[in-house]
Amino acid sequence: MLKLSLSDRVFRIVNHLFLALMAFLCILPMVHVLAVSLSSDYATTSYLVKFWPIGFNLDAYKTALDSNNFIVAFKVSVLRTLGGTLLTMFLTMLAAYSMSKDDRYFKGRTLYAWFFVFTMLFHGGLIPTYLVVQKSGLTNSIWALILPVAVNVFNVVLMMNFFRGIPKELEEASMIDGAGHFRVLFTIFFPISLPSIATLSLFTMVFHWNSWFDGMIYMNQADQFPLATFLQALIAGFDYTKIGLNPSDLEQLSERSLKSALMFIGIFPILLVYPFFAKVLR
């Protein structure tokens, strides 16, 4: 163990305290949401709840889990996250592997590279994108949530650079032993680049879990909405200038516990993913 000078030690302690405080600040809002979700209607609408539930009850969770749409939407979200991440990682690795090769081995590499980078710089915009998805007949299917976002060029570039850092000798040696490109990619490159793959998978998963806009525009059936689309509508809040005759509008005003419960269940699975990935990243 390295010997630390006094000032070093003081710095360390202060630093750790500071970082712990920051981490604590990040957790507080979640604690608040959890507390609200477990509190009574009166306590939440009177803004009495801070970080500890008042009038503890689980009604909000019961309502959430008992509803028609929530569980279905949850399943759609899980499916798109898993399916989307697998597909994305597969395609990303394929693209990154081929483009990590030198121009001498892969003729026209620059052209392909530009083909990808071009999409990073220029977008079709909302309506053309929608038209493409619609005319391909993807609307109302889970593929509309997966295919249009299957390749993220930024991720491809990241992974390409990672692959480039792998010594060429490894690849050559396995080639000599008779391995083809796929074998090299999946048995040599894959295990070596696990940390980067894990990182990108995590990004992709979080992205898929949180995307709400595509669900909103491509889906027309209640059983196809991802959870994030529903949650966004909850969080976007109620437009008070539009209060009308409908009692269900008023219901919405008073549903802070329920909203918080939905939000909490909504973030929970993706929170669970982090520690799991932390193992690989270490």
Next chain:
Amino acid sequence: MKRHRRAVKALAGIILCMSIIAGCSSNNAKESQTSEASAQPSASASASPTASASSTASAAPAETQETAFTKFDPPVTISAAITLRPSDKLRFGDTTENNPVTRWLSENLGIVTKFQWVVTDTAAFETKVRLALASGEALPDVLYTGGSLLEELIDSGKIQTIDEAYEKYASPRLKDLYAKNPAVWAMAKRDGKIIGLPDVSNGVVGNKVMWIRQDWLDKLQLKAPTNVEEFEKVLDAFTNQDPDGNGKKDTFGMAFGANTGYHKPTNNYMADSEFLFGQDQPYLWIKGDDGQLYYGANSPNVKKGLAKLNEWFNKGYFNPDFGTMDAAQAMADFTSGKAGIAMAAGWAGGWPIGTAVQEAKSKNQTLNIKPYPIPSGITGEVGRQESQPSYGTYVFRKGFDNMEAVFKYYDTMYGCLIEDPKCPFAIGQGEGYDYVMKDGKPDWKDVPGGLVSLSRYLIFPSNGTAPTNVMDGPSIYQRVAAGKLDNVFEQKLAASNDSLAIEGFSVAYQQMDKDVKNGFYGANTPTMKEKWEQLNTLEDQAYLQIIYGKKSLDSFDTFLKQWHEQGGTQITKEINEAVSKMK
């Protein structure tokens, strides 16, 4: 930013408050429509022998006979959009298109409900419509909308004018409804043509009453104030005479939340101070003596009102954080015993006031809150902002030709609002949802699993109460508040609403003639689109700074001058032009 944009839209009067409803027609809907189109005339002609037979019998029952349930055969499909929320619960295996209300419609009227679009909120619905317009995708048959989206739909040429259908199919009582509420046509007529059916509000839903801590009043031996001077006395007593008796000076006279999210600091949906301005309401377009509309802030009485608020702020009559508190937070001050008076609509008697009263009861605490008519304002006149006459318009896709079914549907649902005994949902929308039968009698309270409203599955909703001007005598809220429980509508209202909410609405009805009307509910004019947001922010800050005393009262004149120079004059001109066009 998002919030701001929303606020602009709101000002333009886009009101989509009932669950979004929009029509839709997928391919099979279209097919059935074409086949039905040909079958329809015969269906309605032979509709029901009893109906045609008895309508010849006498003239008086003709109206009721026309609304008798005649069935379309083969059935007609009407498509729309539906707003769903994650917490929705349908029971007994029902679905959005197959539940008690849609089943009733198809079994009795021969109208099949189809939800082509499912959306999560108003913003999502608007995006969907715009995408469909841009991509040429078929719109649903019926769309419920307003404001700028309505203008876009009109411009797109994708919706139809319905003058002919209205003449032909609208029942006498529907025609009567619109004849008695001509103001709503401002939203649904262009160049004299009817482009949709505006809904007509009950006119009371947002109207403020004064909620007051009766126990505090009693303790300090005060009476509910009826004018500003008395109001001030009560404020002073509630602030300084320790009404909660805890020995600390920790109470405020009134709950005031000026952070509205749409730049109208003195006009919130709860806990605001609009009564103070009497008949000179800021933020509204008010008709001047010359018949032209002017913006509310131009009245000198607005300035006086702000001066009064500043005085009250200096005396500590409301929470010093009012500038950052939204309506719900300010109301929380009231319900948790920190403030003694709150201005809020009748429904506040259910939530949040009703919730608080129940909570207090369960803990054996005293919390006695009562609604009173609002006191007169700074000029001695009573005034408050009116509820909007209409919250949206139903428009119909071009090419949709089942308008007869639409009017039948609409008329049936209208019957439920005006307490027609024939209303299919008089008792409730679905057994096991909003009522259960017990010993042959409906029970609206103890539904296993809790009350669930099925209104969102109706294209034309039936909830709410009678629109303005159509029913003689006291409103249903006033009748129920007076203890009348004769018909099933009254019994249902009494059983399914908080008594305080009923009382609140009933009090609100007492001052209907004091409502200040807004002269403009259309979409944003061109200059508004550019500058309205900025002008609103300017106004918001001017008011807040004056109330907080950061700026002198005279700065109000500077604000007005700026307002006019930065586009206000032009906007006033455009609004007056737009209004003359809507006629």
